[in-house]
Amino acid sequence: MEYEEPLFFRVMKYAADADRDVVDMVSGNPDWGSPPAVSEGLHAYADTGGDDFQYPPSEGLRELREEIAARRGVDVSQVVVTNGGGGANYLAMGRALERGTGDEIVMTDPVYPYYPGKTTMLGGTQRFVVADDEGHIDPADVREVASEDTACIVVNTPNNPTGAVYPEETMAELVAIAEDNDAILVSDEVYDHFDFSGEFTSALEYDSPHRIVTNSFSKSLAITGFRVGYAIADERHAEPMKSRHMLTSVAGSRPSQAAVLHALRNTDPDYYEDTRALLRERIAAFTEALDAAGAEYTTPEGSFYVMARFPGFPGTLENVYELIDEAGVAGMPGAGFGESRTDWLRFALVTPRAQEAADRLADYFA
Amino acid sequence: MEYEEPLFFRVMKYAADADRDVVDMVSGNPDWGSPPAVSEGLHAYADTGGDDFQYPPSEGLRELREEIAARRGVDVSQVVVTNGGGGANYLAMGRALERGTGDEIVMTDPVYPYYPGKTTMLGGTQRFVVADDEGHIDPADVREVASEDTACIVVNTPNNPTGAVYPEETMAELVAIAEDNDAILVSDEVYDHFDFSGEFTSALEYDSPHRIVTNSFSKSLAITGFRVGYAIADERHAEPMKSRHMLTSVAGSRPSQAAVLHALRNTDPDYYEDTRALLRERIAAFTEALDAAGAEYTTPEGSFYVMARFPGFPGTLENVYELIDEAGVAGMPGAGFGESRTDWLRFALVTPRAQEAADRLADYFA
Numbered sequence: 001m002e003y004e005e006p007l008f009f010r011v012m013k014y015a016a017d018a019d020r021d022v023v024d025m026v027s028g029n030p031d032w033g034s035p036p037a038v039s040e041g042l043h044a045y046a047d048t049g050g051d052d053f054q055y056p057p058s059e060g061l062r063e064l065r066e067e068i069a070a071r072r073g074v075d076v077s078q079v080v081v082t083n084g085g086g087g088a089n090y091l092a093m094g095r096a097l098e099r100g101t102g103d104e105i106v107m108t109d110p111v112y113p114y115y116p117g118k119t120t121m122l123g124g125t126q127r128f129v130v131a132d133d134e135g136h137i138d139p140a141d142v143r144e145v146a147s148e149d150t151a152c153i154v155v156n157t158p159n160n161p162t163g164a165v166y167p168e169e170t171m172a173e174l175v176a177i178a179e180d181n182d183a184i185l186v187s188d189e190v191y192d193h194f195d196f197s198g199e200f201t202s203a204l205e206y207d208s209p210h211r212i213v214t215n216s217f218s219k220s221l222a223i224t225g226f227r228v229g230y231a232i233a234d235e236r237h238a239e240p241m242k243s244r245h246m247l248t249s250v251a252g253s254r255p256s257q258a259a260v261l262h263a264l265r266n267t268d269p270d271y272y273e274d275t276r277a278l279l280r281e282r283i284a285a286f287t288e289a290l291d292a293a294g295a296e297y298t299t300p301e302g303s304f305y306v307m308a309r310f311p312g313f314p315g316t317l318e319n320v321y322e323l324i325d326e327a328g329v330a331g332m333p334g335a336g337f338g339e340s341r342t343d344w345l346r347f348a349l350v351t352p353r354a355q356e357a358a359d360r361l362a363d364y365f366a
Numbered sequence: 367m368e369y370e371e372p373l374f375f376r377v378m379k380y381a382a383d384a385d386r387d388v389v390d391m392v393s394g395n396p397d398w399g400s401p402p403a404v405s406e407g408l409h410a411y412a413d414t415g416g417d418d419f420q421y422p423p424s425e426g427l428r429e430l431r432e433e434i435a436a437r438r439g440v441d442v443s444q445v446v447v448t449n450g451g452g453g454a455n456y457l458a459m460g461r462a463l464e465r466g467t468g469d470e471i472v473m474t475d476p477v478y479p480y481y482p483g484k485t486t487m488l489g490g491t492q493r494f495v496v497a498d499d500e501g502h503i504d505p506a507d508v509r510e511v512a513s514e515d516t517a518c519i520v521v522n523t524p525n526n527p528t529g530a531v532y533p534e535e536t537m538a539e540l541v542a543i544a545e546d547n548d549a550i551l552v553s554d555e556v557y558d559h560f561d562f563s564g565e566f567t568s569a570l571e572y573d574s575p576h577r578i579v580t581n582s583f584s585k586s587l588a589i590t591g592f593r594v595g596y597a598i599a600d601e602r603h604a605e606p607m608k609s610r611h612m613l614t615s616v617a618g619s620r621p622s623q624a625a626v627l628h629a630l631r632n633t634d635p636d637y638y639e640d641t642r643a644l645l646r647e648r649i650a651a652f653t654e655a656l657d658a659a660g661a662e663y664t665t666p667e668g669s670f671y672v673m674a675r676f677p678g679f680p681g682t683l684e685n686v687y688e689l690i691d692e693a694g695v696a697g698m699p700g701a702g703f704g705e706s707r708t709d710w711l712r713f714a715l716v717t718p719r720a721q722e723a724a725d726r727l728a729d730y731f732a
Contacts, residue, residue: 027420027421029417029420029421030420031416031417033415033416034415034416034419038415038419039412039413039415042408042411042412042621043409043412045408046405046408046409046412046625047405049399049400049404049405050397050399050400051395051397052591053400053404053588053589053590053591053592054393054395054396054588054589054590054591055393055395055590055591056591083449083614083615083616083618083619084615084616084617086613086614086615086616087614087615087616090613090614090615114613114616117609117612117613118613121609121610121613222419222420223419223420224419224420224421225418225419225420225421225422225617225619225620225621226419226619226620226621227615227616227617227618227619227620243483243487244487246483247452247456247480247483247484247487248449248452248453248456248614248615249449249450249452249453249456249593249614249615250449250450250452250453250480250593251450251591251593252449252593252619253449253591253592253593253618253619253621253622254591254592254593255408255591255592255619255621255622255625256619256621256622259412259621
């Protein structure tokens with residue numbers, strides 16, 4: 001699979017250029033607003049200057065790393081603050097490949113398209129395990145594909161694009177497969193605050209040098225533009241990941257890190273609960289209208305995406321354009337996420353008009 | 367040469383832990399303060415929120431790229447906003463190597479230690495050209511080393527650590543050597559606002575697809591912690607550099623980019639002139655005291671570093687520790703910058719106590 005991220009931009013541009021009103025369900029940009037402490041933290045930082053405007057430690061502000069370590073129950077030495085979740089995945093996958101214990105990266109189909117893109121850039125080889133219609137993977141399939149050539153298994157739970165949340169048994173077995181093949185499980189958990197199933201299990205539950213957990217504040221604090229994420233890894237991986245981070249970026253952005261630190265310390269748990277409640281309502285309204293449209297779909301267990309399939313209407317780029325022009329709804333072509341989802345479309349529930357969008361789809365397919 | 371950046375941190379830690387007052391001349395962190403428009407821009411951004419807190423374009427905020435393009439007289443399509451100058455150099459060197467036209471990276475000795483570090487991480491081979499005592503390179507030496515194996519020539523003007531500013535003839539010949547060997551000249555010009563010689567010539571003067579110019583606002587706006595830099599490259603390089611940036615970081619930090627954009631638009635040229643005047647004074651005072659200490663040194667033509675050599679006192683790490691403990695002055699061991707400078711020490715003029723430091727050195731060596 002080629003790196004297809006520019007597809008997002010093509011679809012967004014087509015929707016923006018359309019002659020009619022279009023409900024944008026393309027991007028993964030939260031629309032529900034950040035907690036006030038993000039702005040407060042940025043204002044407080046803007047009032048400093050001088051030394052505080054200079055390089056933070058390359059691995060991240062000490063207090064931020066300590067805050068993360070305390071929340072995740074790990075030693076601070078295991079925490080690397082990164083340029084968002086994307087930066088964390090890059091460092092983790094780069095580390096897995098540079099160990100020299102294989103050049104294959106196992107991932108799922110459908111897949112978040114950055115993973116195959118990073119694999120190719122890093123000189124690795126892509127291997128895919130096909131998920132079922134609900135987005136779940138059978139660990140036995142992963143074990144079959146894994147071998148001494150496996151450098152890394154990269155998964156995303158809660159999942160983009162399928163909404164699947166992998167159960168405890170799956171996570172335990174994925175760690176075991178990584179251990180048995182001298183590989184690293186990279187568990188990308190950026191949607192961990194968006195679990196509606198109660199089934200979410202972090203790979204952190206399994207203390208192993210064969211797993212690296214990546215995460216980000218982009219979605220949980222609705223600040224995708226700040227670029228603050230983190231990785232948690234055994235020191236034997238954390239140290240070379242820090243070096244790679246230093247050699248690619250020197251350090252992460254200090255204004256962003258200061259704002260995130262302040263927001264973590266001053267945001268009420270209600271903020272996260274309210275966001276989940278909002279998304280639960282959107283999911284219910286959107287899927288109800290999809291029923292009316294005669295669509296097949298997966299109800300997300302987590303994250304904020306719904307994959308849907310309409311009879312006789314495959315999820316091609318042409319059909320995406322058709323829906324923008326004729327129904328006024330913009331989604332993502334399933335083909336952007338891998339071969340198994342070419343019939344499907346992905347809709348991101350990042351608009352208060354999700355129900356209106358579903359009604360438009362119901363009208364169009366009536 | 368191994369990647370020796372952690373040496374900085376070791377020296378800074380030793381100085382911080384010392385039992386006595388120490389003048390810190392180790393880091394490259396400006397101490398003269400940012401223009402007020404940086405804070406103002408950050409405050410203004412903090413008041414936005416919502417959509418403005420979400421992903422900027424991966425290649426950088428459009429208005430920032432336009433501002434840079436207008437200032438540098440290039441088309442906006444050639445501008446990639448990066449995670450500081452370090453990010454720009456990483457993208458440029460990565461691009462040079464991925465072209466497949468050689469795996470050698472030619473650099474100077476002494477060298478900014480990130481260049482050899484990045485070369486190794488990217489799978490390239492290091493080749494060094496030795497600079498003369500003033501830090502200048504003879505282009506004939508570069509031409510002799512360059513071959514069909516050369517992917518890239520990376521230079522830094524004004525130079526860290528030597529303070530040399532390469533004259534026009536050198537820059538013209540470096541571009542020609544890159545062209546003649548199907549290689550790319552990466553000209554790192556992050557100290558371009560700190561030229562005291564009037565001789566600074568940007569590689570941008572030479573319109574060639576064989577040169578990439580990198581730069582940053584870290585030093586010019588005294589915001590090393592914000593991580594905003596840029597590269598200017600022919601589109602055939604800018605496009606793959608944008609892809610690499612997307613795959614490693616998704617995008618740069620938007621709060622930082624917004625603050626830089628505001629600062630560029632609202633900072634009087636006097637700010638830069640005043641900084642240069644301040645540094646000229648520091649250089650004069652510091653070098654005068656070095657004369658009194660019987661040291662050999664280079665008067666910087668640009669940047670804000672002075673390399674000095676004391677009779678019978680090589681620039682080893684042990685001697686650096688000795689000067690911290692006995693003289694109360696912290697510099698960097700010359701060995702951190704390459705084999706040609708093992709006798710030397712580097713002092714960064716980023717403290718109002720530069721003259722005091724030189725007086726202490728004069729006392730110590732008296």
